[in-house]
Amino acid sequence: MTSNALTTVILAAGKGTRMKSRLPKVLHPIAGRPMLGHVLAAATGLDSTKTVLVAGPGMDDVAGYARNMAANVSIAIQQSQLGTGDAARAAATQISNRDGVVLFVFGDTPLVRRETLSDMVERCRKESDIVILAFEAADPTGYGRVVREGEEVKRIVEHKDASEEIRSIRLCFGGPMAVRAAHLQALLATLTNDNAQGEYYLTDFVAHGRAAGLSCSAVICPESDIQGVNSRADLAAAEGVMQDRLRAAAMAEGVTFLDPDTVYLSHDTVFGEDVTVGQNVVFAPGCRIGSGATIKAFSHLEGAEIGEGAEIGPFARLRPGTFVGRKAKIGNFVETKKARIEDGAKISHLSYIGDARVGPEANIGAGTITCNYDGYNKFFTDIGAGAFVGSNSSLVAPVKIGDGAYVGSGSVVTKDVAPDALAVARGKQFEKSGWAAGFRAKNETAKQKKSSGD
Ligand code: UD1
Ligand code: MG
16 A cells, blocks of 8 residues: 555444433543543544544534534534444545545544554554454453454454354454555445344444455554443543543653542643642643642642642632742632732632732732622732732722732722732721620629519
């Protein structure tokens, strides 16, 4: 074969009924990204000439997601879900190359690695007309069984069509299949739905191809790289595998996890060197953690960028749009949203800082709240460099606290405070000497009178 053309076809039109969900199966997330996103990332990393996504009619969210994520994906619509072979047929009209390789991948196998797919494509280019991906399943129930003779794959038998003898085979079909494009049309023409499920099976390419003199071999990968997601239990199992992978990769990059199994990462979490993460921390999508930062136990971060040497938590909640500068500190029970906490600033306890900037080295006292929302609109609070906001203050946005200004504890600040000024906005304390003693004496006398009169 001369051509290196590669068309990758992702099958995602299935109804996913076993998920019992309104959300299409391939949009269920693993590590904060839809399963389809993981498969697309693996597929588009292969230098495919073209990527075709097969979706069902009305699956606009699936098609839209794929288009957003990868610019050159074309969408094929499979009118009714008649099986994986029929889905391949729906894609065929979009496959123009008559040479090179066509790689089919299922949208419900999010753990598949790019390197594995790449090995399959190479082997299909050089050695076999058809290359399938197979794995030894601990429990093969439900999977197609791979029947081999030496290295040659003879056929794949779906679980529902298999005899007891075939069911005892533990080598299963994982989903990905590479086929030389020159044979695709002929193979599609051989498909029938004469089987237990009345479906057109992609897996029949193997037996039908061999009958026509084509060769077929298997690339074998660990089960944890290819286990399919058909149910919520499978989804949870795949999440577990992905989390282990992400944790291992982070530790290899120089992150210390005090208890790795309790830390949840997203597919896009980025760590610098020498980051320390405590127990029970969640990194939702969009987090970048700078070198030397410490994220203490029970913190939840999403869409947050943390500067070098910053200290977060325990029990901090950083919401999207949070930026924390170098050596800044966010302590316990602090919530931030769309907030720029600049270098060396401190928000140590019990605060809500949203739609705000906290200048470098500013200190925000316990219980400070930015009142950013009036039920309709959001307003900005700007706190200058080195400002000191006393405990339990409410900053009613829009408002600006100047550089180096002080705000007295318990203030409700509604007007801008000039740089280096002191603002106190609370009721004035007054004192009546002896008032409490008099109050008690009066009431005690009344009480005694009442009881002696009874
Ligand atoms: C399929 C394989 C099985 C394999 C297993 C691996 C077939 C016939 N069976 O079974 O051998 O062990 O995957 O996980 O191929 N899809 C469509 N259109 C359809 C039907 C399915 O696009 O009409 C898509 C689905 O969205 C899904 C993929 O194809 O992403 C696989 O379909 P699914 O129904 O999950 O097949 P399995 O029963 O898992
Ligand atoms: Mg499946």
